[in-house]
Amino acid sequence: MKLLSISKICLKVTSVTFFCFCAFIVEAQQKSIQQKVDSVLKLMTLDEKIGQLNQYSGDWDFTGPITADGDKQQQIMDGLVGSMLNVTGVEHTRMLQSLAMKSRLRIPLLFGQDVIHGFRTTFPIPLAQSASWNPELIEKAERVAGTEASAYGVHWTFSPMVDIARDPRWGRVMEGAGEDTYLGSLIAAARVKGFQGKGYGDTAAVMACVKHFAGYGAAIGGRDYNSVDMSLHNLWEFYLPPFKAAVDAGVGSVMNSFNDLNGIPATGNRYLMREVLKGKWNFKGIVVSDWGSVGEMVNHGYAANQRDAAKIAINAGCDMDMESRCYKNHLKDLLRTGEVKLSTIDAAVKTVLKTKFELGLFDDPFRFCKASRQDNQTHHPENRKVAFEMAEKSIVLLKNENQVLPFNKKMKKIAFIGPFVKSVRDHLGFWSMEWPDDTATIVTLWDGLKNALGKDVELKYAKGCNVNDQDSSGFAEALQIAADADLVLLSMGEARDMSGEAKSRSQLHLPGVQESLIHAMHQLGKPVVLLIHAGRPLIFDQPASQVEAILYAWWLGSEAGNALAAVLTGKYNPSGKLTMSFPRTEGQIPIYYNHLNTGRPASSATDVNYVSAYTDLLNTPRYPFGFGLSYTDFSYGDILLDKTSFHSGETIKASITITNTGDYDGEETVQLYLRDITASLARPVKELKDFKKIFLKKGESRTLVFNLNVEKLKFYNERLEYKAEPGAFELMIGPDSETLKKVNIQYN
Numbered sequence: 112m113k114l115l116s117i118s119k120i121c122l123k124v125t126s127v128t129f130f131c132f133c134a135f136i137v138e139a140q141q142k143s144i145q146q147k148v149d150s151v152l153k154l155m156t157l158d159e160k161i162g163q164l165n166q167y168s169g170d171w172d173f174t175g176p177i178t179a180d181g182d183k184q185q186q187i188m189d190g191l192v193g194s195m196l197n198v199t200g201v202e203h204t205r206m207l208q209s210l211a212m213k214s215r216l217r218i219p220l221l222f223g224q225d226v227i228h229g230f231r232t233t234f235p236i237p238l239a240q241s242a243s244w245n246p247e248l249i250e251k252a253e254r255v256a257g258t259e260a261s262a263y264g265v266h267w268t269f270s271p272m273v274d275i276a277r278d279p280r281w282g283r284v285m286e287g288a289g290e291d292t293y294l295g296s297l298i299a300a301a302r303v304k305g306f307q308g309k310g311y312g313d314t315a316a317v318m319a320c321v322k323h324f325a326g327y328g329a330a331i332g333g334r335d336y337n338s339v340d341m342s343l344h345n346l347w348e349f350y351l352p353p354f355k356a357a358v359d360a361g362v363g364s365v366m367n368s369f370n371d372l373n374g375i376p377a378t379g380n381r382y383l384m385r386e387v388l389k390g391k392w393n394f395k396g397i398v399v400s401d402w403g404s405v406g407e408m409v410n411h412g413y414a415a416n417q418r419d420a421a422k423i424a425i426n427a428g429c430d431m432d433m434e435s436r437c438y439k440n441h442l443k444d445l446l447r448t449g450e451v452k453l454s455t456i457d458a459a460v461k462t463v464l465k466t467k468f469e470l471g472l473f474d475d476p477f478r479f480c481k482a483s484r485q486d487n488q489t490h491h492p493e494n495r496k497v498a499f500e501m502a503e504k505s506i507v508l509l510k511n512e513n514q515v516l517p518f519n520k521k522m523k524k525i526a527f528i529g530p531f532v533k534s535v536r537d538h539l540g541f542w543s544m545e546w547p548d549d550t551a552t553i554v555t556l557w558d559g560l561k562n563a564l565g566k567d568v569e570l571k572y573a574k575g576c577n578v579n580d581q582d583s584s585g586f587a588e589a590l591q592i593a594a595d596a597d598l599v600l601l602s603m604g605e606a607r608d609m610s611g612e613a614k615s616r617s618q619l620h621l622p623g624v625q626e627s628l629i630h631a632m633h634q635l636g637k638p639v640v641l642l643i644h645a646g647r648p649l650i651f652d653q654p655a656s657q658v659e660a661i662l663y664a665w666w667l668g669s670e671a672g673n674a675l676a677a678v679l680t681g682k683y684n685p686s687g688k689l690t691m692s693f694p695r696t697e698g699q700i701p702i703y704y705n706h707l708n709t710g711r712p713a714s715s716a717t718d719v720n721y722v723s724a725y726t727d728l729l730n731t732p733r734y735p736f737g738f739g740l741s742y743t744d745f746s747y748g749d750i751l752l753d754k755t756s757f758h759s760g761e762t763i764k765a766s767i768t769i770t771n772t773g774d775y776d777g778e779e780t781v782q783l784y785l786r787d788i789t790a791s792l793a794r795p796v797k798e799l800k801d802f803k804k805i806f807l808k809k810g811e812s813r814t815l816v817f818n819l820n821v822e823k824l825k826f827y828n829e830r831l832e833y834k835a836e837p838g839a840f841e842l843m844i845g846p847d848s849e850t851l852k853k854v855n856i857q858y859n
């Protein structure tokens with residue numbers, strides 16, 4: 112793990128000795144931290160040790176049931192609590208840290224919080240951010256989130272969530288980076304770097320926690336907390352790499368998961384935590400349970416009782432118990448009977464103490480709670496700028512018939528209709544902080560567009576309907592203002608509490624009477640532009656055919672109104688691309704682009720002749736992975752190769768020329784996919800292996816060169832060895848996962 116003071120010292124030495132010196136210093140610092148940890152550990156009673164493994168939630172905010180079991184404040188003073196979650200703000204953290212300073216050994220508390228898409232400044236939800244395909248910008252956003260959170264006394268964020276998700280019924284798809292492992296891994300590393308900044312010594316950084324280890328995104332039927340049944344091959348090939356990327360990026364902690372994986376709850380899964388994470392990957396940070404998940408192993412039918420659950424979890428490698436109290440209530444007795452070894456408890460305690468030393472909390476327990484830093488980070492204008500850029504780049508243009516967007520000068524009267532036009536909390540989305548002054552933290556769509564359009568355009572508003580009920584009494588007013596307008600702008604979607612934890616849904620159509628309202632607007636014969644706000648891919652096949660343009664606008668956060676206004680008016684040319692396949696209907700789920708070919712693949716979207724297809728449904732998604740339009744057009748030349756076959760140690764160069772043939776300057780994400788045609792295991796029909804973002808002025812052309820080496824061909828074979836197999840591959844390049852130019856290459 113990087114330490115801030117090290118880099119300062121290292122700057123002063125010459126480049127030749129630089130790396131050796133750094134390595135030496137890191138080792139020395141780690142050594143000295145280990146010595147300090149050991150010396151504290153020697154002073155600790157068993158109760159105090161177990162206390163370090165115990166994490167409570169503050170009472171004023173929680174994401175699960177709180178067990179009322181006496182006075183937490185007294186327990187902190189007794190040294191029986193190692194960490195608190197859901198406690199933020201200088202006042203609260205300082206108050207609780209002061210209690211910890213009254214404990215016998217004055218071991219500071221660690222404050223954790225779910226900082227999922229921004230802290231005070233709210234960013235687009237993570238799934239939306241992933242649509243930017245811009246890890247650098249995502250890193251910048253997390254830098255802001257980490258800086259703000261740390262200024263509010265937070266040391267530790269339970270983020271990033273890197274669960275690969277192929278099922279939009281699962282409400283938690285909003286927290287991740289979508290269905291692709293390669294992109295998900297890049298984003299996982301970017302988020303960790305963003306949160307952890309210059310390292311733990313930096314007060315403007317928080318420790319990241321990659322979650323949920325592992326497999327949670329594959330909950331059966333998309334039902335939250337459900338079981339996961341998956342081959343080890345799929346686990347290693349698709350679900351584990353983003354975790355590995357986070358570990359390689361230096362993530363300080365890992366959260367295990369609510370689900371069982373092939374019958375063994377992740378929280379008690381020795382294979383995952385001891386063999387893979389702490390073994391093969393040599394991870395040295397904290398492993399924390401999910402909320403109450405230690406105790407939930409009893410419900411799973413894997414632990415006989417809470418005592419058994421504590422034994423299983425700690426022996427399997429779970430260091431800290433979030434909110435189940437199993438460790439607090441049972442570890443002492445488990446040690447007495449020899450079911451848990453002292454060395455196991457000590458190893459977990461050392462990890463927690465080490466982190467507290469690295470964060471500098473032993474030097475100054477209050478270093479993260481300074482009122483001046485908190486004030487400075489509240490409504491910081493620079494943070495809003497990053498939120499704005501992130502929001503603009505998250506928006507995906509799905510349809511734009513007759514170039515109805517951006518608004519043209521002829522549009523003098525616009526009817527702005529829908530339940531989200533003036534809404535505040537919905538645009539902040541699930542997993543956003545509750546603030547007393549929410550209205551000050553968000554630019555509504557109404558305000559954003561009104562400011563952008565100025566006085567030249569008459570903007571009229573009607574709510575039309577609520578998000579999710581059967582009341583259509585508002586239609587008449589909406590139709591009236593629409594009838595008088597040049598263009599109808601509809602703002603539809605899901606409310607903020609319809610995607611997120613415990614928000615699985617089986618019906619993903621636009622809720623309530625929204626589809627009927629769209630239909631009614633369509634019948635007016637005016638151009639209709641549809642904005643969709645949601646935490647997941649929704650289903651809107653029918654409405655899509657009744658509007659001229661669609662912008663998928665997610666939950667965009669604090670700058671929602673300004674970002675959408677920039678896109679609608681053409682100040683920003685949309686560049687987002689979907690990171691999940693959008694189904695036509697719920698019956699297609701799970702749906703993902705990197706599926707296997709099967710023995711009877713359909714020859715076209717409509718082929719149903721004894722092939723792998725639905726007889727009552729097209730075989731393709733409504734919008735494929737990687738898809739997103741621009742106001743301009745990009746044409747793709749043919750793929751040129753410097754050679755058609757290569758050996759290990761060689762690189763193939765694949766080049767392609769992209770031309771902006773439309774009327775606007777714009778950004779394109781050029782995607783490269785590979786298919787291993789024949790292998791020892793059936794391989795996906797395509798897999799994203801690389802992408803490049805380019806900005807082209809109107810009329811401009813540029814040739815991009817992709818370098819492909821053997822690493823890109825590797826996969827986990829039947830024995831879980833990560834290897835490339837010689838043979839033929841298809842190399843594809845294009846603007847999305849379906850519109851691709853193809854060539855064949857050979858690996859010998």
Ligand code: NOJ
Nearest residue numbers: 174225269322401402612
């Ligand atoms: C439960 C969620 O699964 C997890 O992601 C979150 O970090 C904890 N609650 C704490 O809020």
